[in-house]
Amino acid sequence: MEHRLLSVTHSTLREDNNLSPKSAAAVLSLITNPFTSDSTLSSLLEALVLRLHNPNSNSDHQKVLSLLSALSHHHPRLGHRIAAAAHAFILLPSTPTPSLPHALSLLDPAHPFQTDPFSDESLFLSLCFWQCVKTRRWILRNLSKFRVRPSVLITVLLGFTKDPYPYIREAALDGLVMLSNGIVVEDPSLVEGCYFRAVELLFDAEKSVRLSAVRAVSEWGHLLLALKGDKTQREWSDALFVQLCLMIRDTDAEIRVAAFNALGKIRTVSEDILLQTLSKKTLAATKEKKYPGQYTAKLFNIPATAAAFTFVHGLEDEFYQVRRSACHALQMLTVLSAEFSGGAVHVLMDILNDDSMVVRFQALETLHHMAMHDHLKVEESHLHMFFGTLLDNNGLIRSAARKALQFTKLQKLAMFRSCVNGLIKNLELYPQDEAEIFNVLYKIGRTHGKFVTSIIHEVSQELEPSFDGKLSFDKKRTAALLVLAISAPVSLERSICSIPPRIYSYAVTLLGRLSSGLVHVMDQNTLLAYLSHCSKFTVASTSENFEGELLNFDLKNSFTHLWKKSDAFSFPESMELKKVTTPVHGYLLNSHIKATSCVEIVLWKVVELWPLIKLRCMNDVVQTLRSWKEELRNFSCNSRHPAGVLGFALRYLHVIKLLGKAWACYFSQRNLQFTEMGVLEALLHKMESRLKEMLCRHAGLSRGEKLHILELMLVAYTLRLSCGVTSYFEDYINKLKNVLCLVEYLQKEGLVELSHFVNELQNISCEIGHSEDGFIYKLDRLQKSLNLFSLKHIVLSGELKYLDAEVDVCDNEFQNPLPFIPGLPVGIPFDITLYNISSETRLWITTTLGEKSAQFVFLDLSEFGGSNEMRRFTFLSPFFRTPLAKRFSLKVSIAMECLSEDQHFKHCNGPKHELIHLCKGKEVHLSMPVK
Numbered sequence: 046m047e048h049r050l051l052s053v054t055h056s057t058l059r060e061d062n063n064l065s066p067k068s069a070a071a072v073l074s075l076i077t078n079p080f081t082s083d084s085t086l087s088s089l090l091e092a093l094v095l096r097l098h099n100p101n102s103n104s105d106h107q108k109v110l111s112l113l114s115a116l117s118h119h120h121p122r123l124g125h126r127i128a129a130a131a132h133a134f135i136l137l138p139s140t141p142t143p144s145l146p147h148a149l150s151l152l153d154p155a156h157p158f159q160t161d162p163f164s165d166e167s168l169f170l171s172l173c174f175w176q177c178v179k180t181r182r183w184i185l186r187n188l189s190k191f192r193v194r195p196s197v198l199i200t201v202l203l204g205f206t207k208d209p210y211p212y213i214r215e216a217a218l219d220g221l222v223m224l225s226n227g228i229v230v231e232d233p234s235l236v237e238g239c240y241f242r243a244v245e246l247l248f249d250a251e252k253s254v255r256l257s258a259v260r261a262v263s264e265w266g267h268l269l270l271a272l273k274g275d276k277t278q279r280e281w282s283d284a285l286f287v288q289l290c291l292m293i294r295d296t297d298a299e300i301r302v303a304a305f306n307a308l309g310k311i312r313t314v315s316e317d318i319l320l321q322t323l324s325k326k327t328l329a330a331t332k333e334k335k336y337p338g339q340y341t342a343k344l345f346n347i348p349a350t351a352a353a354f355t356f357v358h359g360l361e362d363e364f365y366q367v368r369r370s371a372c373h374a375l376q377m378l379t380v381l382s383a384e385f386s387g388g389a390v391h392v393l394m395d396i397l398n399d400d401s402m403v404v405r406f407q408a409l410e411t412l413h414h415m416a417m418h419d420h421l422k423v424e425e426s427h428l429h430m431f432f433g434t435l436l437d438n439n440g441l442i443r444s445a446a447r448k449a450l451q452f453t454k455l456q457k458l459a460m461f462r463s464c465v466n467g468l469i470k471n472l473e474l475y476p477q478d479e480a481e482i483f484n485v486l487y488k489i490g491r492t493h494g495k496f497v498t499s500i501i502h503e504v505s506q507e508l509e510p511s512f513d514g515k516l517s518f519d520k521k522r523t524a525a526l527l528v529l530a531i532s533a534p535v536s537l538e539r540s541i542c543s544i545p546p547r548i549y550s551y552a553v554t555l556l557g558r559l560s561s562g563l564v565h566v567m568d569q570n571t572l573l574a575y576l577s578h579c580s581k582f583t584v585a586s587t588s589e590n591f592e593g594e595l596l597n598f599d600l601k602n603s604f605t606h607l608w609k610k611s612d613a614f615s616f617p618e619s620m621e622l623k624k625v626t627t628p629v630h631g632y633l634l635n636s637h638i639k640a641t642s643c644v645e646i647v648l649w650k651v652v653e654l655w656p657l658i659k660l661r662c663m664n665d666v667v668q669t670l671r672s673w674k675e676e677l678r679n680f681s682c683n684s685r686h687p688a689g690v691l692g693f694a695l696r697y698l699h700v701i702k703l704l705g706k707a708w709a710c711y712f713s714q715r716n717l718q719f720t721e722m723g724v725l726e727a728l729l730h731k732m733e734s735r736l737k738e739m740l741c742r743h744a745g746l747s748r749g750e751k752l753h754i755l756e757l758m759l760v761a762y763t764l765r766l767s768c769g770v771t772s773y774f775e776d777y778i779n780k781l782k783n784v785l786c787l788v789e790y791l792q793k794e795g796l797v798e799l800s801h802f803v804n805e806l807q808n809i810s811c812e813i814g815h816s817e818d819g820f821i822y823k824l825d826r827l828q829k830s831l832n833l834f835s836l837k838h839i840v841l842s843g844e845l846k847y848l849d850a851e852v853d854v855c856d857n858e859f860q861n862p863l864p865f866i867p868g869l870p871v872g873i874p875f876d877i878t879l880y881n882i883s884s885e886t887r888l889w890i891t892t893t894l895g896e897k898s899a900q901f902v903f904l905d906l907s908e909f910g911g912s913n914e915m916r917r918f919t920f921l922s923p924f925f926r927t928p929l930a931k932r933f934s935l936k937v938s939i940a941m942e943c944l945s946e947d948q949h950f951k952h953c954n955g956p957k958h959e960l961i962h963l964c965k966g967k968e969v970h971l972s973m974p975v976k
Contacts, residue, residue, distance in 0.1 A: 050075060051085050058092040064105040069112065076116050090116060090123060094130040098137065106140075110147040117151060128152050135162050142175055146183040154190045164192045173201050178210055185216035188223060195228045199239065206242055211251035218243060218257035225264040233272045240265040241339075244288060248342045252297040259292055259300060263307035270313075282313040283349070284336035290322065290352040291340070293371075298364040305359055305367065309374035312381075319378060319385040322355035323392065360392055365401035372396065372404065376411035379420055386420035394427045397434050402442065409434060409445035416452035423453055425460055432467035436474060443471065447481055451488040461496040464489065465529065472521045479521070483528045483562025490532030491662070497533045501526070501544055508548060527552045528559060534579060549579035566660060644694045647673050648839055651701055655836040661709040670698050689743060689845030689881075696739050697839070700757060703732040711764050725768060732761045741943045741961045744846040744881060748791045753839045755788050756803055760834055763806065767828040782810050802834040846881040850939040850963035852890075859934075862972035867929045873969055877939065878917045882906070887942035888963075889956055890922050892935050900926060901955035904939075931973050936966040 050071055057068040075081050075089060093116070097109045110131075117127045131151035134140055140148070145168070154163050162168055169191050172184045184191075185205060188198060202224065205217035221239055230236050243261035246254055266285040273281050289311075292304035317330035327350045334349035359371030375393070379386040389411075396408040412431075415421040423431060434446035447468075455461045465486070472482045490497045501508075504526055530548045552559060553576050560569035567575070650673075657666050677695055707728040736758045740751065762781045785807055792799055799807075809826050853876045857863055865871040875890070882888070888904040902922045909918040924935065940960035 047075070047081060047085055051088060054089065055092050058096045064096075064108050069108055072112050073115060076112065076119055086116070086120060086123065090126060097130060097134050106144040107147060110144060110151070113151060114147070124153070132158055132162070136160065142171065143177055143180060145172060146180050149190070150183075150187070161192070163190050166193045166197060169193050169197075170201070173205075178213065181205070181208075182212055182216050185213065185220050188220045195224065198224055199235070203239065203242060206246060211249070211254050214246065214249065215251070215253045215257045218246060218254065218261045221261045222257070222264050225268055230268065231272070233269070236265060236269045236272060240269050244339050247288075247292060248339065252300060255292075255295065255297070256300050256303055259289070259303040259307055262288060263310060267310070279313060279315060280336065282311060283315050283318050284338050284347065286311050286314050286318060287336055287347050287349060287352050288338040290355045291347070293355055293359055298362070298367055301359070301362065301364075301367045302370045305370035305374040309377035311378070314378065314381060316382045316385060318349060318352055319382055320388065321349060321352045323357065323385070323388045325354050325357075327353065356389070357392055360396055365399075365404050368396065368399065368401070368404045369407045372407040372411050376407075376414045379411070379415045380418050383420050386415050387422050390415070390422060390424075390427065394430045397430045402439050405434065405437070405442055406445050409442065409449050413445065413449035413452070416449055419454070421449070421453055423455070423460070425457065428460060428463050432463060435467045435471040440475075440478070443475065443478060444481060447485045451485045453489075455493060455496070458496050458499055461493050462500060465500060465525075469522050469525045472525055476521065479558070480562040480564070482525065483559065484565060486525055486528045487532045487563055487566060490529045494533055497529055498544060501530050501533070501548070505545075508551060524555055524558060527555060528562065531559070531576070546580050549576045552576050553580070643677065644690050644841065647677065647694055648697065648841070651698070652836055652838045654701065654705070658705040658708055658836075661712065663705055663709050666705050667702060670702050674698055689745070689847040690841055692847045693739065693743055693841070693845050696735060700732055700735050700739070701836075703728050703735065704757065704760065707732060707761070707764055711768065726765070729761045729765045733758065736761070737943065737959070738961055741941065742848045742963070744848060745844060747842045750839060750841065752788060752791050752799075753837065755784055755791070756800060758784055759788075759803065759806055760831070763827055763831060767831065781806070785810050800834070800837070802830060805830040805833055848882050848886075848941065848963060849880040850882070850888075851878040852876070852937060852939050852964055852967050854967070854969050857969060859970050862932065862970040864974040865927050865971045867927055867973065869927060870923050870925045871927055871971065872921045872923055873935075873937070875920050875922055875937070876917075877904075877920055878915065879906075879911075880915055881913060882916075882941075883913045887944070887956070889940050889942065889960065890920075890937060891940050891960070891962075892922070892924055892937050894926060894928065894933065894935055900924060927971075933971055935969040935971070937969055938966045939963050
């Protein structure tokens with residue numbers, strides 16, 4: 046049957062007459078039949094190609110091309126031969142223009158041809174202006190395949206936005222959207238022209254055109270904002286926002302959805318405009334404001350009041366897709382204003398009763414997002430709606446409600462009590478949610494310590510054994526209250542001292558259930574150690590138990606001893622200090638203790654903050670570190686220059702604060718996409734800079750101390766790389782490897798045992814290639830390696846010297862500038878003082894003018910006298926780039942070349958390694974002499 050059908054089709058394809066529908070159907074049946082042999086398909090392909098190239102069969106080209114397209118689709122292995130045949134067909138002089146788009150669709154733009162039709166601008170333009178509407182639309186839909194100049198594409202697309210056919214206008218707008226994501230335009234007038242042309246089409250009669258216009262206005266509007274200066278950027282951002290607000294009243298639901306999606310992408314909006322979107326009345330702040338744009342088909346300049354009631358309309362829309370998009374836009378915009386977030390809570394609470402599960406879920410996600418940014422202020426009148434979602438039949442809704450609840454700040458005890466009762470009722474109705482409910486109870490208790498104490502006192506009888514001595518801890522309510530009590534000590538509030546220690550003993554009997562709910566906070570062994578310790582004494586009695594110990598902490602600022610499995614405050618005998626029995630609140634030690642002893646004790650106690658950092662209790666960690674810094678500064682304030690040991694300890698505490706914040710940001714918010722990643726990048730950048738400064742500016746560091754700093758640097762690099770968002774991917778891979786090489790060298794020199802974290806990084810680095818693709822597969826291992834890191838105790842073995850410098854210009858200020866001649870070099874006399882800097886150190890005077898690149902002048906210390914401890918001299922430094930101006934200012938500082946860095950600069954006569962600045966920039970003022 047197959048061979049007979051093939052012979053019939055062959056004879057038909059060889060004839061010069063038109064290809065009949067019956068013959069085409071026979072060919073198509075052979076193509077689509079999965080049992081057709083390869084020999085038959087090859088023979089059929091050859092016959093179709095001959096038919097295609099036959100100049101006498103012009104009327105059948107479209108049918109043959111359709112059959113070739115079906116053949117390519119059903120049998121991809123023949124795609125290369127089909128593309129070659131289509132390419133040859135395109136180059137034929139006799140090829141009719143209407144057949145070209147179909148032939149071009151058979152080509153693969155990625156496949157190289159000697160003559161590439163997609164790079165032929167004349168072919169592109171001829172197809173663009175062909176009279177056939179389908180041809181023009183195909184060209185606009187496939188713009189990404191053509192490799193022509195962007196200027197040509199923009200010109201063609203702007204022209205087609207005025208085409209009489211709506212499908213062409215729609216395709217032209219979609220082409221502008223595609224183009225905005227693929228080119229860089231630096232001409233504001235061109236971007237403005239594209240933006241306002243899209244704005245005009247917002248009022249088109251066809252809904253498909255308006256829908257494409259919304260997307261084009263959003264994309265080109267963001268391009269326009271990027272080109273505007275800081276002074277006008279906010280005004281243009283408001284104009285874009287209000288322009289899109291007009292479209293939420295469109296008659297088509299799909300357009301309203303697109304408008305809200307576009308609103309959610311805007312990152313800068315005036316608070317007055319945001320508040321206007323929640324108010325029916327015209328606000329006084331927006332009454333007189335107008336923005337460039339189009340209000341109607343005939344009215345230009347948009348009043349700010351056009352944004353009135355935007356989100357209320359969206360949240361009351363009849364289509365759930367619109368309501369969901371409005372909720373999502375609110376989620377993105379509430380981070381911009383706390384006042385706007387407060388107003389948004391009122392309208393969102395009504396959405397919690399929405400008929401659509403999708404809308405309720407999105408509303409709860411929005412509330413959770415607001416709570417994460419500390420913008421969620423729930424009023425008591427809202428509680429019945431908010432807590433009602435905890436009893437929703439849908440598990441996703443209940444989970445989303447708990448996510449929002451765990452970060453919500455409750456101002457009153459009654460509100461907190463309602464919250465706890467709602468969670469307990471949730472547990473009783475849905476016991477399958479127990480683990481997540483325990484986790485939420487623990488977290489809200491950790492942030493509401495005083496309220497927890499009041500609740501536990503109210504229900505204390507429920508937690509006690511009955512008259513016959515039996516414990517009823519199998520009740521869900523009892524288990525939930527025990528979890529709440531467990532969270533109290535971690536809140537670090539003094540008022541929790543009255544919780545009876547036996548409560549923690551009762552909790553031990555539910556260790557398995559409790560640990561399953563707190564698995565993301567601590568493991569079972571840590572929980573057991575914690576409960577055992579709390580059952581011995583309360584926080585109030587801690588000061589009594591340790592009154593004779595080494596330290597007397599302010600218990601509000603330190604609760605870390607609860608997390609040590611061994612005896613609290615156990616120090617080596619060499620560190621024990623006698624006659625320290627009087628507690629001094631707000632200070633770590635009594636004032637008569639030596640600075641070095643104070644530093645040793647602080648550095649020893651820093652390790653105990655690590656469990657709190659892992660629990661992400663950063664408020665408590667920051668308060669503790671701040672109190673320790675204040676105590677250390679009491680020793681350094683009387684010194685003319687802070688001692689090396691004190692300076693090192695202060696910088697180390699700052700690094701630990703940055704590490705804790707970065708750790709909390711990474712592990713609690715790494716699923717968010719925009720602001721949190723920027724915060725994490727900034728924290729890690731600061732941490733990296735401080736660690737390099739500690740490594741380079743302290744002389745006398747031992748191998749162990751250097752290894753400790755380098756391990757912290759490895760943590761910073763691992764956090765940055767494991768996020769997968771850093772823009773300098775390869776650079777940080779190389780930095781990671783360079784630090785590991787230095788660690789390996791120091792380890793061999795001193796025979797020091799490396800941590801499991803560093804060993805794991807060494808294993809991973811051996812498998813990481815130099816390309817990004819090779820590294821992506823190791824991201825999971827890098828992320829898991831962070832679980833192996835644990836902060837260790839750093840012991841300062843010797844006296845440290847801090848490398849410092851001062852630079853000054855005598856009698857130079859804005860009213861008394863130095864003279865200069867524009868265009869000629871000028872000499873600037875500097876008074877320089879160096880501390881603890883040896884003659885081998887490579888120092889540079891860095892001079893910058895505005896935002897231009899710095900000029901470097903080398904300081905050869907062998908030419909100047911003085912000791913390494915302190916040397917003072919005057920140096921005349923030249924500056925060659927004097928501008929053609931009457932007056933200007935320079936910023937000058939002294940920097941040290943960090944020879945341990947492998948990062949090289951491109952300066953011909955400047956530093957070859959990274960610079961560490963030893964002093965703050967000093968301003969130098971210069972002026973032309975007055976005749």
